[in-house]
Amino acid sequence: MLKIAVCIKRVPDMEMRFSIATDRKSLDQGGLKYEMGDFDGYALEVALQLMEKQGPGEVVVLSLGPDAVQEMLRKGLAMGATRAVQIKSDEIPFDGLAIAHALAAELKDGGYDLILFGKMATDTASGTVGPMTAELLGLPCVTSISQLDVSAGRGTARRDLEGAAETVSFPLPAVLTIDEGIARPRLASLKGIMAAKKKPLEVKAAQLGESRLTVESMALPADRPPGRIIGEGADAVPELLRLLQTEAKVL
Amino acid sequence: MATMLAFAESRGGVLRKVAFEAVTAARVAADASGGGDVHALLVGAPGIASHAQELGRYGADLVVVVEHAALERYSPEVYAATVVERVRSGGYRAAFFAASAEGRDLAPRVAARLGAGLASDVTAFELHGDAVTASHPAYTGKVIVTLRLAGSPALLSLRPGAITPVEQPRTARVESAAPGIDPATARVVVTGMSGRSTTKLDIGEAPVIVSGGRGLRAAENFKLVEDLADAIGNAAVGATRAVTDDGWRPATDQIGQTGRLVSPDLYIAVGISGAIQHLAGMRTAKTIVAINKDKDAPIFKVADYGIVGDLFEIV
Ligand SMILES: Cc1cc2nc3c(=O)[nH]c(=O)nc-3n(C[C@H](O)[C@H](O)[C@H](O)COP(=O)(O)OP(=O)(O)OC[C@H]3O[C@@H](n4cnc5c(N)ncnc54)[C@H](O)[C@@H]3O)c2cc1C
Ligand SMILES: Nc1ncnc2c1ncn2[C@@H]1O[C@H](COP(=O)(O)O)[C@@H](O)[C@H]1O
Numbered sequence: 001m002l003k004i005a006v007c008i009k010r011v012p013d014m015e016m017r018f019s020i021a022t023d024r025k026s027l028d029q030g031g032l033k034y035e036m037g038d039f040d041g042y043a044l045e046v047a048l049q050l051m052e053k054q055g056p057g058e059v060v061v062l063s064l065g066p067d068a069v070q071e072m073l074r075k076g077l078a079m080g081a082t083r084a085v086q087i088k089s090d091e092i093p094f095d096g097l098a099i100a101h102a103l104a105a106e107l108k109d110g111g112y113d114l115i116l117f118g119k120m121a122t123d124t125a126s127g128t129v130g131p132m133t134a135e136l137l138g139l140p141c142v143t144s145i146s147q148l149d150v151s152a153g154r155g156t157a158r159r160d161l162e163g164a165a166e167t168v169s170f171p172l173p174a175v176l177t178i179d180e181g182i183a184r185p186r187l188a189s190l191k192g193i194m195a196a197k198k199k200p201l202e203v204k205a206a207q208l209g210e211s212r213l214t215v216e217s218m219a220l221p222a223d224r225p226p227g228r229i230i231g232e233g234a235d236a237v238p239e240l241l242r243l244l245q246t247e248a249k250v251l
Numbered sequence: 252m253a254t255m256l257a258f259a260e261s262r263g264g265v266l267r268k269v270a271f272e273a274v275t276a277a278r279v280a281a282d283a284s285g286g287g288d289v290h291a292l293l294v295g296a297p298g299i300a301s302h303a304q305e306l307g308r309y310g311a312d313l314v315v316v317v318e319h320a321a322l323e324r325y326s327p328e329v330y331a332a333t334v335v336e337r338v339r340s341g342g343y344r345a346a347f348f349a350a351s352a353e354g355r356d357l358a359p360r361v362a363a364r365l366g367a368g369l370a371s372d373v374t375a376f377e378l379h380g381d382a383v384t385a386s387h388p389a390y391t392g393k394v395i396v397t398l399r400l401a402g403s404p405a406l407l408s409l410r411p412g413a414i415t416p417v418e419q420p421r422t423a424r425v426e427s428a429a430p431g432i433d434p435a436t437a438r439v440v441v442t443g444m445s446g447r448s449t450t451k452l453d454i455g456e457a458p459v460i461v462s463g464g465r466g467l468r469a470a471e472n473f474k475l476v477e478d479l480a481d482a483i484g485n486a487a488v489g490a491t492r493a494v495t496d497d498g499w500r501p502a503t504d505q506i507g508q509t510g511r512l513v514s515p516d517l518y519i520a521v522g523i524s525g526a527i528q529h530l531a532g533m534r535t536a537k538t539i540v541a542i543n544k545d546k547d548a549p550i551f552k553v554a555d556y557g558i559v560g561d562l563f564e565i566v
Contacts, residue, residue, distance in 0.1 A: 014391045014508075014527065027394070038509065094398065096369065097362055122508070125389045126371040128359035131327075135363035140438040141327065143356045146502070156442075160503050161352040162511070163453045164446025166324070170439045180509045181502055212368030216384055216399040221392065221534070224553050229546065233560035240540065243556055248538040250459070250517040251483070 002057035002150070004047040005115045007103055007133075008040040008076060009092075010069045011123040018220065025215045036072050039118025041185035043178040047116055048080045048186070050150060058082045060110070064102055064206055065092050077196035078188035084199065089206035094215050096128030101209030103129065104136035114155075117177045119144045127177070134175035141175040142168050146182050253284035253344035256404070258334060258357070259293045259306055259314075260349050264323070266293075266302050268456040269349030269409070271309045271416035276347045276376070276409055278310030278419055283378045284344060288312040291423070292337050294330055296323035300425065307423030309416055314423045321434035324441050325353050331360040332431025338365060343404040345383055350408040350512070351455060358408045369406040370398045372512065374413040374535060383407070391508045391531035411455040412514030413535065446503070454504065457487035459517045462506055462533070464491040466522015466543065466562055470499035475566045476521055489513070491529050507532035522562045525550025542566065 012018075013033040021028045036044075044061065051057040061076035063069040064087040073084035087102055107115055115137075117130030127143070134141030146165075147158035150172070157168050160179065188196070230239050244251040255277035259270035274291050281287040291311040293299055295318060303314040317333050334357065338346055346361070348354035350372040362369035370376075370385040377384050383405040389396045400407070454460055461483070463476040473488070480486035490500040492507060506513055508531040518536035523529060525541070525548055533539070534553050541554035542562050551557045558565055 012390070014393070018390060018393050020394075027390075094396070096359065096371075097366070100363060123390055125387070125391070127355055128362070128369060128371055131356060131359040132363040135331075135360050141360075142439055143327075144352065159352075161446070162455045163503055164444060165503065166441045167443035167445075168439055169442045212366075212401045213370060214399050214401070215396055217397045219395050219397070221388070221395050224534070224539070224555065227539070227541075227551065227554040227557060229551060229557040229559055231558055233558070234564050236558045236560070237565060240556055240558060244517065244538070244540070248517070248555065250538045 002050060002054050002114070003112050004050065004057065005060045005062060005107055005110060005112045006040070006044045006047045006081070007062050007115070007117050007129070008044060008072065009037045009118070009121045010034050010063060010065050010072045011037045011121055014122055020218050020220065024217050026218065034068065034072070036075060037118050037122045039120060039178055039180065042180055042182055043116040043118050044076055044079060044081065045183040045185040046148060046178055049183060054150070060085060062087060062103065062106060064089055064099055066090050070201060073201055074196050075188060077199045077201070078192040079186055080192060082199065084201040086201065086203045087206045088203050089208060093208060093211045094124060095211040095213035096124070096126050097132050098209040098211045099129050100132035100136055102206040104133050105207045106204060107133065108137060113172045114150070115139070115175045117175070119177045119179045130175060130177035137175070139173055139175050140170045142170055143177040144179045145176055146179045148176065148182065253281065253287040254342060255281045255287060255289050256338060256341060256343040256346040257289060257291045257311065258346065258348045258354065259291045260351060260353055261293065261295050261299060261302070264296060264298060266305055267351070268416065269351050269354070269411050270306065272409055272411065272414040273347040273349055274306050274309040274311050275416045276414050280345055280378050287344070290315060290341060292334060293317070294322055294333055296320060300427070303423055303425045308418050308420045310419035310421065311423045312421060314425050316425060316427045317430055318427065319430050319434055322430065324444065326434060326437050326441070327356055327360060327439055328437045329430050329432055329434045330357055331364065334361045335364045336431040337428065338404055345405045345407060348406070348408040350410050354408050358406055362406050365404070367404055367406050368400040368402055369408070370400055371408045372410050373407045374410050374514070376407055388535065391527055392534055393527070410512060410514055410535070452485065452487045454487040454489050454506065454511055454513055457485060458515055459483050459486035460489045460513060460515045461486050461519045461521065462489035462491070462523060463494060463521050464523030465493040467494070473499060479519070479566055491523055520550050520554070521566060523550055524548050525553065
């Protein structure tokens with residue numbers, strides 16, 4: 001029986017317009033919508049497909065955060081996860097290692113064959129929590145994988161590098177971080193949503209590690225200096241070349 | 252005065268441009284601290300030591316070389332153990348990695364083993380008395396977060412292309428060291444490698460990227476983009492997800508939130524609408540050119556220079 005944990009993070013919907021709160025170090029919450037991180041959705045889908053393929057098993061979704069993460073955990077249950085754990089913390093630190101400590105404490109004695117993460121959380125865009133948790137647990141870890149096969153206590157994964165890809169073999173239990181392209185997350189069915197209401201969702205207190213990385217400030221990116229449309233059609237090409245050579249000096 | 256470490260990334264026995272970026276960053280940090288030493292760590296198969304002086308050219312005072320037949324390719328466990336051992340013995344104020352596929356895998360492992368703070372995918376940084384601050388584009392690049400790293404060593408991974416390598420030649424001392432663990436004990440093993448030749452310029456290293464979108468209409472029309480890149484010379488070809496999803500280009504060419512994050516000197520977007528997920532990967536380019544037939548396409552909002560019109564006519 002395969003036992004898989006999937007760590008999912010509640011992040012703001014990136015399509016929204018962001019503004020910075022008056023403390024200048026957080027987002028103005030007004031009008032923000034939240035959802036499961038993109039890559040975390042892929043990770044959950046991978047876990048569900050493995051469970052379906054390999055017979056009875058367990059997929060546990062875990063999220064560290066305030067009570068608001070419960071709604072997302074229910075969504076994970078509606079997609080097909082067996083049970084959920086909220087690792088309760090009113091704040092989610094920016095420091096991946098602080099989060100990894102709390103996740104590792106929960107995962108340590110869970111008896112998981114696989115622990116899956118997104119390649120990165122779409123808010124922090126860091127990609128550190130997965131490999132950090134693996135190190136704290138002393139487990140083998142492959143990051144940013146776009147293909148996975150599991151059989152007979154071993155896994156094989158494809159990992160994209162710049163301009164190349166490697167095939168990697170590893171023993172279970174293992175930690176993996178999931179890139180896109182591996183599986184499209186399913187939508188929850190009505191039946192799934194109804195069933196999710198009865199599935200267990202446990203709440204545990206987070207044992208966060210110390211934060212050595214903190215947010216000093218946030219700002220919207222400086223607008224790029226206003227660009228200009230230098231012309232229409234092929235007639236504009238000579239002017240473009242001139243500007244690239246003499247003004248931008250990049251050619 | 253503080254000593255800094257740079258991890259010098261290589262592939263196929265050759266140093267990558269990001270190695271010089273990391274050494275340059277370490278040099279800047281050491282100078283800002285009042286003129287400390289820069290150490291570079293170079294790991295690879297036997298023979299890699301012959302590249303040590305290239306790191307001296309960018310300001311490394313000492314190059315620590317770890318050669319082993321099993322280290323021709325990146326091995327997460329061996330590399331992490333090797334870096335950790337070096338950092339423990341070196342008393343570094345900060346250690347710099349590339350936020351490349353390799354560096355993004357390596358740096359968090361090192362941070363966890365050392366209990367150190369790590370700022371990832373950094374585009375700029377500053378050294379203060381008791382802290383290092385670092386800028387990092389987060390929220391698909393829509394928010395720039397200034398992070399504060401407390402404690403020593405502070406670890407930073409640098410967005411490829413964000414730091415321009417600067418030559419500051421000196422003759423580096425070269426020392427050799429052993430891998431942190433016996434490579435034969437690694438649990439994760441690379442069993443195969445596929446992909447394009449290493450001679451082709453990678454989008455993470457190219458000073459110029461010509462990128463194509465759905466506006467190209469078919470895979471074979473990418474010839475136009477490739478020809479333009481060839482004509483420019485030091486250019487690589489990128490693509491949008493619309494294009495990689497349709498299989499017109501390999502997934503590894505995808506630029507954007509879920510693809511590569513790049514900062515070339517010049518980014519030429521051909522037939523690309525400029526969706527936020529795409530912008531997340533390229534908006535830190537120094538100069539952006541857009542060619543699109545729709546004058547209202549969002550790409551024109553970030554482009555320094557735009558041409559409205561039919562790409563088949565313009566390119
Ligand atoms: C979770 C998530 C993650 C994503 N991650 C990424 C990512 O990492 N990278 C990425 O690129 N996308 C990503 N996307 C997809 C993104 O939202 C866009 O769909 C995609 O970038 C669009 O690609 P495109 O610009 O090639 O195509 P389109 O949006 O279809 O644009 C084509 C453009 O070509 C122009 N055009 C057409 N014909 C011509 C012509 N003859 N001459 C000149 N111009 C012409 C059109 O005016 C149009 O502006 C992601 C989406 C999601 C939901
Ligand atoms: N608060 C959290 N709760 C659960 N999982 C998380 C949390 N933060 C990060 N993760 C997981 O770690 C991955 C990488 O996050 P990051 O290192 O912040 O980019 C995410 O894709 C999630 O799988």
